[in-house]
Amino acid sequence: MPIFLNKPKGFTPLELVKKYKREHNIEGKVCFAGRLDPMAHGKMILLVKEECKLMNSYCDLNKTYEFIVLFGVKTDTYDLLGKILETNFKKIISKELDLDLFRGKISQEYPAYSSIIIRHNEERKALWEWTNLGKLSEIKIPKKEVEIFSLEEIESNINLGNSKKLLEYILENINLLSEPNLKKFRVPEISKSWKENLDYIEFKPIIRKFRARVSSGTYIRSLTNRMGDILGSGAITLDIERIDLELKKNSN
Numbered sequence: 001m002p003i004f005l006n007k008p009k010g011f012t013p014l015e016l017v018k019k020y021k022r023e024h025n026i027e028g029k030v031c032f033a034g035r036l037d038p039m040a041h042g043k044m045i046l047l048v049k050e051e052c053k054l055m056n057s058y059c060d061l062n063k064t065y066e067f068i069v070l071f072g073v074k075t076d077t078y079d080l081l082g083k084i085l086e087t088n089f090k091k092i093i094s095k096e097l098d099l100d101l102f103r104g105k106i107s108q109e110y111p112a113y114s115s116i117i118i119r120h121n122e123e124r125k126a127l128w129e130w131t132n133l134g135k136l137s138e139i140k141i142p143k144k145e146v147e148i149f150s151l152e153e154i155e156s157n158i159n160l161g162n163s164k165k166l167l168e169y170i171l172e173n174i175n176l177l178s179e180p181n182l183k184k185f186r187v188p189e190i191s192k193s194w195k196e197n198l199d200y201i202e203f204k205p206i207i208r209k210f211r212a213r214v215s216s217g218t219y220i221r222s223l224t225n226r227m228g229d230i231l232g233s234g235a236i237t238l239d240i241e242r243i244d245l246e247l248k249k250n251s252n
Contacts (some may be wrong), residue, residue: 002045009041010176018196033058042242064213064244071206074234077113089203109145146218156209167198
């Protein structure tokens with residue numbers, strides 16, 4: 001039977017697997033079905049030993065997320081664990097976000113900092129590795145057709161009333177990564193970027209929360225980036241929680 005666990009924010013899926021194996025004294029293979037970014041948290045599926053052969057049947061599942069969006073900034077990862085590309089924190093968003101623009105089937109490009117494996121010059125690396133090597137302009141980033149079945153705005157329970165509280169929240173969250181991953185995910189550089197942009201200005205952050213039911217392979221942070229592009233303000237995810245995985249009837 002699949003094992004349902006809640007991945008904490010700051011963990012990679014591989015770290016979650018290692019923790020589960022250690023705590024349950026498992027010597028054999030354990031794999032995960034369906035990845036979550038380090039800054040995302042919520043439901044994941046682990047499979048043990050022979051059940052790992054069934055991984056593909058558990059990957060292609062519809063999912064539901066709740067996510068918090070910060071408007072007024074763009075980063076190279078589309079979330080808070082990214083280097084700031086531009087800020088419009090004091091820009092007044094003058095138009096309402098028409099959520100109908102985001103529902104339905106779309107062709108979604110993989111984020112530059114994602115784990116999809118890309119072959120380039122006879123080498124296979126994750127897209128984020130090619131990005132860090134400065135090879136992004138040489139690679140054709142693939143797209144995937146995904147579907148946003150539903151999207152609605154919901155009440156947010158996060159209270160970040162000023163830029164100081166926002167900075168504290170961001171630094172606290174990105175430093176949840178394990179010591180080995182702090183450098184891998186550029187946390188010292190990212191922290192510096194946020195401090196340089198938030199330390200000396202005062203503003204009230206524009207933050208909204210949404211719930212989306214989506215098909216497998218949908219990147220919520222890419223959806224958020226598109227929201228910011230349409231509004232002209234930029235937008236990133238401050239928090240992503242996977243709250244539901246829809247098992248298929250033939251999944252055992």
